[in-house]
Amino acid sequence: MLKNDNFLKACRREPVDCTPVWIMRQAGRYMKEYRDIRKKVDFLTMCKTPDLAAEVTLLPVDILGVDAAILFSDILIPVEAMGIGVRFTEKKGPILSNPVRSEFELNALLTPDNVKSEEMMPFIPQAIRLILQELDGRVPLIGFSGAPFTLATYMIEGETSRNFTWIKRIMYTDAALLHRLLEKITTTVIHYLNMQIKAGVHAVQLFDTWAGWLSPDDYREFALPYVEKVIKGIDKKGCPVILFANGVSGILEQMVDSGADVIGLDWRIDMGDAVRRSGNRVALQGNLDPCVLYGEPSVIRRHAKDIIDKYGDGPGHIFNLGHGILPDIPVDHAKALVEIVHEETS
Ligand code: CP3
Secondary structure, three states, X not given: OOOOOHHHHHHOOXXXXXXXXXXXXXXXXXXXXXXXXXXXXXXXXXXXOHHHHHHHHHHHHHHOOOOOEEOOOOOOHHHHHOOOOEEEEXXXXXXXXXXXXXXXXXXXXXOOOHHHHHHHOOHHHHHXXXXXXXXXXXXXEEEEEEOHHXXXXXXXXXXXXXXXXXXXXXXXXXXXXXXXXXXXXHHHHHHHHHHHHHXXXXXXXXXXXXXXXXXXXXXXXXXXXXXXXXXXXXXXXXXXXXXXXXXXXXXXXXXXXXXXXXXXXXXXXXXXXXXXXXXXXXXXXXXXXXXXXXXXXXXXXXXXXXXXXXHOOOOXXXXXXXOOOOOXXXXXXXXXXXXXXXXXXX
């Protein structure tokens, strides 16, 4: 039994005691406790050691008082299970070996089914079970996956990209190759999320971080159908599905049609517009500019209140940032945000 289920109620657009809030990347380098663990082990080892992943997942619940925990892991974990080497560098972020740019690399990819997923990523269900024990029902646990298009950008570019020239080159020269890659990723993501749901997560978020870099027509061809396939294909067991993209303004209506229960918004869309355009058909998550947290609590309050007011009185708002929290944000400011959202909505 959950002691605080405001987050899940908001996902289902049911009334809540106060607006639930969590923060994307809430367990990260802005926290001293995180940096202390990271001094001793590299990031991937943290992800793959259930004790450490559980410890780090709990930090923001204990320190900030957020209304949901999110599994500590990374969207590139299942990419590694598909047979691509992944490492994380301090300066450039993730670097992938043998990026997929031709038939040859595509054919070599694995698509781990449910049995293989558990064999190759046993640390995921292990971490989930540990976290659920340690949470002891305080707040729900969110599982997640990268959405197919965003995972494809990493698999093709080989790193975080500025212009996505490799994936777009393939999109406009050999669309069939890209579709075949997206199919393989979709199959992998379905099994990967089913593994997390079976282990007990209460909700799942699909991160389509880079989908907003597509034109609306390309989104309709290369991103939306695969998100829909994932949402239809997973055995949800009642878990709400959150679909997040960075740069939603050109694709919001399509995202609303995806079958997701909640749409995660970046900060470049006005919350009032998002409410009108989504027509009360989904819950909305977001959407404070992550940089507002550089400001003093009075500034944070003004901007948070603005979003809360624009969402209005209806049910179904989950407060969050419009993208991940930055590594140099003062922890006190993140904590202040959580308090402010609760105060202003109760
Ligand atoms: O939200 C959470 O607290 C859960 C953990 C989580 C991480 N990454 C931890 C992480 C989640 C949900 C992610 C998702 C993720 N990973 C996304 C989608 C969300 C988004 O931010 O758009 C993406 C694109 C990635 C890929 C990734 N992982 C990049 C580009 C980087 C480097 C950038 C950076 O901040 O260093 C990572 C590394 C990463 N993922 C860190 C953390 C805490 C930092 C690693 C470190 O300790 O050095």
